[in-house]
Amino acid sequence: MVASTDSNAPLAVIIGVTGQQGGSVANALTESSKPYRIIGLTRDASKPKAQGWAEKGVKLHEVDVSVGNEAAVAKAFENADIVFAVTSALDLRTKENEIATGKLMVDAAKVAKVKHFIWSPLESPAKWSKGRLNAVWTFDSKAEITEYLRASGVPFSLVPAAGYLSNLFGGGPLALTKQPDGSYVMRRPCSPKTLAYIVDIPRDYGMYVRAAIENPGMGPGSEVLSGTLTSYEDMLANISQLTGKKYVFRQVNREEFNGIVTGAGLPPSLADMLYEMHKFISEFGYYGDKDVAANHKAAGIVAPTIMEMLRNQPEGTFD
Template sequence: MPISSRPSAPLIAMVGSTGNQGGSIVQALAESDRPYRIRGLTRDVTKPAAPKFANQGVETVNVTLSVENANVVQKVFKRADFVFVVTNFWEHLDPNREADNGKMMVDAAKAAGIDLLIWSTLEPVSNISKGKYAQVGHFDSNGQITAYARASGVPLLIVQAQWYISNFLLSDAMALTKEADGSYTLGLPVGPDTIVPVIDTLHDYGH
């Protein structure tokens, strides 16, 4: 069903609407048999997905989702029924900044009185490993945001993406190397019998 503009349709504020996760969700909602209004939030309206979604009826909003911009974030979350939040550690590589920005969005969602906050997160590796693996900062900062969101009392749904299968093609750290016998070697420290969940994020995450 096409994206709706009717006030009776639920309004979803979508963080990262031009990215892999947010973009996938926008597309899935556009293909749903239920009407939705979508407010797509992006820091870069020049991305190809922005005009594409705008032409489909998405209200595209250019916004920087940072602590310094908290008042603006509260405004764009206002009157939303649902808010989808994901952080972008790779934009700045600072776990503390990521945690602060995530907590700010939790506060903004709670202040907006939304029906549900959908939070895309990662597990706190330091806690799970009892400190053995303490250098995976973006996992731990996500864990901080999760704990904060749970304690805040905001209606909360936690989701987790699997490994982006696109990373095997696009990331040097995860690149698959073809061996002489035709097999492939994964450039990450996992055993040959390790089962790893993967997902074609752009096409399948929204579903």
């Protein structure tokens, strides 16, 4: 499927089209039964991923979405019916930088009179815990951007990304670890019965964004909560069933968890953030007290099961 060239088709501008979330949104819109013209924003249009989108009819605009480049971002949003906006906290490195970048996007959308601004937010652990869990700045910054968006007057929808399924297989501190006996272990600072929402970002996240755009009762003012609910132990049971290999959960204390994160070459501040993120999810839930099942029903979403997600992973994922 390719992007439309019909001048009457809605124009969607996607920030970070070569990233996981932006790419998933582009996929969902090109695969829709409805036509969309698509502009993909990227820092480097010569990258293979960017060129792949160009081959599918996506027009590429090289734009650095960062503080100091406000005019270029507003220009990139001109005539857009839809803008999909996401920030990468770890690329921006600080809470202050992420908030400033998010506000820049909102301001640009207001200047350009964007009709439907779709933002990828997260809940605030600090707010839910009344300030006790204050290290999860990657969540708190997005929540602050959401409040700014609410006050801006820009027509918007919220489509938060659930926990990335790919984190289990990417080799980072949250990845499953192979043991000498051939089994795999998941190490987390919480109970194996902890419930979490998981999404296969490249394959499925865009489906939730498309629902916010197209489905009756959605549109500006809507929120579509992505992901499928599972416990960590049930996740591992599904992987074991699929692969025939042994997967086990091991609950670790804060000191050991911090050692896992810093042992992967990441700073102690990120270890604190990931530890408190797990505390937040286990105590309050990834989406707080929001009724995800009712939300999916209202949005016309049939979320894939965990097993369906696992079966759709690329060859070699479980090696």
